[in-house]
Amino acid sequence: MADPQQDPDRSMNPNTPNGLAAGHTPSAIVGYLDQYVVGQDEAKRTLAVVVYAHYQKLLGARRTNASIAKSNVLLVGPTGTGKTLLCQTLSNAIGVPFVTADATSLAQTRYVNEEIEAILLRLLGQAHGDIAKAQHGIVFIDEIDKLKSAGGQLRSTSGEGVQHALLKIMEGSLVKLSATQAIDTSNILFICGGAFVGLDQIRAGKPNYGFISIGDSANQRILDKLNARIKPTDLIEFGLIPEFTGRLPVIANLQDLSRATLVRIMTEPRNSIYQQFCDMMLAQGVTLEIAPRVFVEIAELALEYKVGARSLRGIFEEMMTPVLYAVPDLPQVRRLVFSSLFANPKLLDTAGTEVKNPVAW
Template identity: 40%
Template sequence: MTEEICYMCRRPESKAGKLLHLPPNITICNDCLQKTINAFNSYPMADYFNMNGFTPDMFSGVNGGNGADVNNNGYNKDGVVATADNDGDKPVEGQDGDKKDDGKQSPPVFSFGFMPDMFGGQSNLKKKPKKKKPKAEIDFNNIPAPHIIKEKLDEYVIGQELAKKQISVAVYNHYKRVAAEKNRKEEDIEIEKSNMLMIGPTGSGKTYLVRNLARLLQVPIAITDATTLTEAGYIGDDVESVLSKLLADADNDVEAAEHGIVFIDEIDKIAKKKNTHSRDVSGEAVQQGLLKLLEGSEVEIPVGATSKNAMVPMATINTRNILFICGGAFPDLSDIVKARLNKQAAIGFKADLKDKYDKEENILSKVTTDDLRKYGMIPEFLGRLPIVFAVDELNKDMLIRVLSEPKNAILKQYEKLLELDEVKLEFSEDAKEIIAERALERKTGARALRAIIEEFMLDIMYEIPKDNNIGKVTITRDYIEGKGSPVIEVRT
């Protein structure tokens, strides 16, 4: 007696165990069936079934796919059941369970219920072709000088002169170091990288500064945040997921990713928790996990995913030549700085007043590593971030400039929107002042500007498309304060 074999692994029933019988005439073992189910989540359907000898016809027709014009549910386009002897144009005898004249019952219709798109068939969805970033060879000739980088940043970022200088010099030195590494001889001096820590209140432009740096440089830059990081990825992502984003930005080019820049925002959220009696998986443990990345080590990361599993290929990245920039708002850090500065206040003629630094606008510019250690950052972590600088808090004059001077200023965006309706939009100087004053009251920095403008621009954006005779709209302070209306001019 001939023994049945598994359709996929070709093992006989004596070795594979009890075989399952699937129409049309397919026998499969439990192991292969389980592997098939597991593969649904990781392989495209067409690639997987073609790899194992399956074809779409097996699942659309009967007994190997003999049904022409039959969909995956066993019905033709007119909704009539299709069988091997009938393509679905008309019902057959015995369809309701009756027997045919020859005494044989009509063959059963088999379908997995898969959509045609799962087998690589026709689809109405069009995939957008991915743009490949131009790769710039890292050498001494194409490294932009610090003053050129700063000039480009000046077009987008208002103020923050110290921060722009620090970043420009750090990026320039970083790529000089990378270029020198390629030609370094054994007796040459080895240059260490200088990671940075950027401190500043919310809305002061920390992330915006790095985003524009990424726009200007032809190098891979990953911008991520530390809020989702946990030790070994207990709930969120592990620390190595920041490199997965860098590799994705480099189009999975490991060599390009090893010369990239990583910006980790909200770094203050992983500060050591105070008075905690449970395991700190999202605080000090994350800082310890980041140590090896900041210092430089070989790390295995998944390609095309943020978590490691058996179905995802792995790539090894050396972080020795990756520049890390960390940024955070560090709320209440100013209180620690003031407490340190007021330690020498005492009774006497030369004593400092205790409220001397209460009205200091940029108190964070006086921060030291001791202040950060008291805040909750471990010494090993701070030691791997040798450059620490503060971003200035935006004042009224800076907010007014932010409204209209940058290349993609908020007011320029609204002017462009109304220009598409052939309407000219203008803001008076006193209107800009009241917007800046209200933004200061919200204490969220430049982020408050758009929220304020959205409030009073709602009615204008709603009413203007109604009247084609409007040619110009001027926003005044009285309109923003609710005491008047905008100045509207009719087209000539």
């Protein structure tokens, strides 16, 4: 699986002046993300543009000393479609301090402000103690939909409290980190992500922008795009408070993963699941051969499980475990051939003769 954290060659060029990757155009950022995240082009472009604009504003603000508003982003999409992966990969791609926080743990603590301080302290740590650098960093708050408020329950009340606490830092405030240190959050970019289960139903009953008169097909496309957008009112109905929604002006939508995309996820990214197992087998002198049909079968199973790409690794590992167990005891094996997920793989020696597996599959 694409895990940029484990890829030694993951960084684009973090050593840009002042830690700002000013030279990275949106297309270069998308190009980097493409190596690890399959599909989700719209979300990639939106993120790239916002991050690029964040740099540009900072550089502009330095030149003109003007304060320019930032565009915090909300990533919405079904579970297992790449929201967290996208942000983790982004954090490696760019040269600014970047930290990830989880809204669920914020909602579960009684000390929200202390938790928020801890997040900012981590950002400062990422900036190696340089406050100026940390003040231009990015904070990714995952699982933001868990902060929804819904009718008087204890848990959701705390969620709403956290939204209020986050409002302050998203808007920009001076947060005291120690007796001598404070951090100004005005220029920190916030990216929030969440699956927002149930949002589709909320949106389903909504009237579309049908009132704009349509002249040609190009206009129809624009109208379709407008209608596909998640509106702040949908998020409010979901349970985000209006002030919070208002601080997330850019919303990027991640799509459900198709069968074809799931197949690509297993094989294409640098450090994909397939690549990882090929490397593992190669270290034992064995070539791993998997027929295209197997990937399609795995993708179909994963679709059934309805957790996006998350189940791919489990299914893949289940398929591999018996051979991973047997092969170390069979030094004559040189090739391992899978022709279907539902058939035993073939173990072959150098001459192409099948090696009997003494262990029951």
